[in-house]
Amino acid sequence: MNEIExxxxxxxxxxRRRALKVAPHHTLLDVLRDDLELTGTKECCLVGxxxxxxxxxxxxxxxxxxxxxxxxxxxxxxxxxxxxxxxxLSPLQAAFLDKGAAQCGFCIPGQLMSAHALLAxxxxxxxxxxxxxxxxxxxxxxxxxxxxEAVLATAEGADR
Amino acid sequence: xHTFAYERPATLPEVVALLGRHGTDARLLAGGxxxxxRLRDGTLHPGVVIDLKRVAELCPAIREEDGRLAIGxxxxxxxxxxxxxxxRDFMALAEAAAVVGSVQIRNRATLGGNICNASPAADTAPxxxxxxxEVVAAGPGGSRRIPIADFFVRSGQTTLEPGELVTAIELPLxxxxxxxxxxxxxxxxxxxxxxxxxxxGVDEAGWTRxxxxxxxxxxxxxxxxSGMLADPDAPEAARAEILERLFTDASPSPRSMRxxxxxxxxxxxxxxxxxxxxxxxxxxxE
Numbered sequence: 001m002n003e004i005e006x007x008x009x010x011x012x013x014x015x016r017r018r019a020l021k022v023a024p025h026h027t028l029l030d031v032l033r034d035d036l037e038l039t040g041t042k043e044c045c046l047v048g049x050x051x052x053x054x055x056x057x058x059x060x061x062x063x064x065x066x067x068x069x070x071x072x073x074x075x076x077x078x079x080x081x082x083x084x085x086x087x088x089l090s091p092l093q094a095a096f097l098d099k100g101a102a103q104c105g106f107c108i109p110g111q112l113m114s115a116h117a118l119l120a121x122x123x124x125x126x127x128x129x130x131x132x133x134x135x136x137x138x139x140x141x142x143x144x145x146x147x148x149e150a151v152l153a154t155a156e157g158a159d160r
Numbered sequence: 161x162h163t164f165a166y167e168r169p170a171t172l173p174e175v176v177a178l179l180g181r182h183g184t185d186a187r188l189l190a191g192g193x194x195x196x197x198r199l200r201d202g203t204l205h206p207g208v209v210i211d212l213k214r215v216a217e218l219c220p221a222i223r224e225e226d227g228r229l230a231i232g233x234x235x236x237x238x239x240x241x242x243x244x245x246x247x248r249d250f251m252a253l254a255e256a257a258a259v260v261g262s263v264q265i266r267n268r269a270t271l272g273g274n275i276c277n278a279s280p281a282a283d284t285a286p287x288x289x290x291x292x293x294e295v296v297a298a299g300p301g302g303s304r305r306i307p308i309a310d311f312f313v314r315s316g317q318t319t320l321e322p323g324e325l326v327t328a329i330e331l332p333l334x335x336x337x338x339x340x341x342x343x344x345x346x347x348x349x350x351x352x353x354x355x356x357x358x359x360x361g362v363d364e365a366g367w368t369r370x371x372x373x374x375x376x377x378x379x380x381x382x383x384x385x386s387g388m389l390a391d392p393d394a395p396e397a398a399r400a401e402i403l404e405r406l407f408t409d410a411s412p413s414p415r416s417m418r419x420x421x422x423x424x425x426x427x428x429x430x431x432x433x434x435x436x437x438x439x440x441x442x443x444x445x446e
Contacts, residue, residue, distance in 0.1 A: 024163060027196070051262065062268055063265070066197065067192060068166070068209075070168070136262020
């Protein structure tokens, strides 16, 4: 078997500079989970339908299953592991717990990343804007109501 | 996923040289929201993937020049939907860009990719047809412009020559006031491909331009220059007859999973009539 040629990339993940060698056909999802052992980001549909693999790249959410790791060369990536502040849950994460938004929990890392990016862009979304902002994240437990409530509660709490 | 060599050229001549060297063994990567799915499922197995996102000449930018709005091929849907110049003069394109996939998809999917993929359901195609866009292509012989109406052949097939790539999509700035709207029908709200995707534009000279996709092998443009459709006071029966004629090129496939031909044709008529009313209203409000 031929050895696969790897490409050297540098990126920032959750504030930490990382230099690594990646195979060209490995996705950002593969590299986050398998090389960097950040397994909070979930692998699920692999066609950009479910959003379980959502991470934030240079301020915008992407399905990390649809982005090659080499494309992230030079980028700043935030995963669910990067949301906590000084080892404590972010207000958004705390609201998910408080509202019982997590049932089986598998979709939650992706939901959190989409909600985090939405609130950064639009600190006071309407329910319709939350639903549209999270339309790319499926929850097979159908916990959408609690998820939306958690996002809205976070927006409200930020005012206090 | 099958492995491949990855190229990240910095200039357009480098891309053209790479395409010349690798021919059909190369695939161009823009947003990747279609390509990576097909690399993974094995329907495509190129030896070389050429990433266009750091090519200076294709940089994701929207520029006004020589009476045109030029949208760089690698501009993503999120940026098109939010751009004030697009929203001012080409609102239906902004509306179409805003309903492609989900937020995550719109943050990656590019206008160049949407048209080169040539899906019959591409949401940006109907507004580009209504606004009379031109595709700027570059290749070994230099650069040329292709009217968007001559660009789509069938799913996955365009009139680009081997070795050519799209560098920009240009929209002529409107010389006449126009009201236009994009509408679509999908199986569910949110993230879904269109069962019908449609754009209607009405201008102050009375022309109606209607373009629709996902109801045949390629998106279709139909034009009424009689002024009857654009005139809400014209006899209803005559208007209905003209509108019906604009739908004659619809030929939905019976093999598609998303909707039956009968449903698509019914929704095409419903959405077409609705979009016509909205376009007339928007023109009046201009």
